[in-house]
Amino acid sequence: MEAGDLSERLRSHDPAVGLRAVGALHRLAEQVEAAAVARAREQGWSREQIGDALGVSRQSVHAKYGK
Amino acid sequence: MFEQFAAGARDAVTSALNEATLRGDRRIGTQHLLLGVLHEPGSVRALGIDLKTARAALDALDRSALAAIGIDIQGIERPPIPASRKRTPFTSGARAVVPRALAETRKAGSRRITPEHLLLALLDCAQPDPAAELMAQLGIDRAAVRERIRTGA
Secondary structure (H helix, E strand, O other), rough: HHHHHHHHHHOOOOOHHHHHHHHHHHHHHHHHHHHHHHHHHHHHOHHHHHHHHHHOOOOHHHHHHHO | OOEHHHHHHHHHHHHHHHHHHHHHOOOEEEEHHHHHHHHOOHHHHOOOHHHHHHHHHHHHHHHHHHOOOOOOOOOOOOOOOOOOOOOOOOOOOHHHHHHHHHHHHHHHHOOOEEEHHHHHHHHHOOOOOHHHHHHHHHHHHHHHHHHHHHHHH
């Protein structure tokens, strides 16, 4: 399926495309978050600082990314 | 829930969990179960596609869906996501695969669910189910796959 097809389907209100895009955005956010957290840890950010930046608790950063 | 699963099918479910995590999904869906069974050579033979191809097809679906809303993710760094201690539940669609796999097991006169039974159950998914979308994207001929499984080819 080509991107052109999909734009067409989105314009024609095919919910499958919109819903998949939302799922893809969630996945993309998770991937960008994993990269950013790894980089912050490398540069010495504490879990608390990372949690504050993401708007989540220090504990949830720990649960998700471990050390 | 998994006491009726043979070792291979358990491994497929574990692989499905890993696939969900790697992609950044919060639940194990039918598309992850399909990737999970593709960790096993018998399923690769039956489906006629390999794990790498299936992963790439899921990625392509995501890229096109994002392109449809005007987002180009070319060049964005997307590392695999590390395993977390958070629980990853099944989607309702993935849960529904289990009784269907069990029915396949009974039909075959076996006692335990094998990866093959899981695959047969996944082949029955209808669009817009995510595994069905993935199989459509991959151009999988389901009747041919069933036939290959039936004849053990």
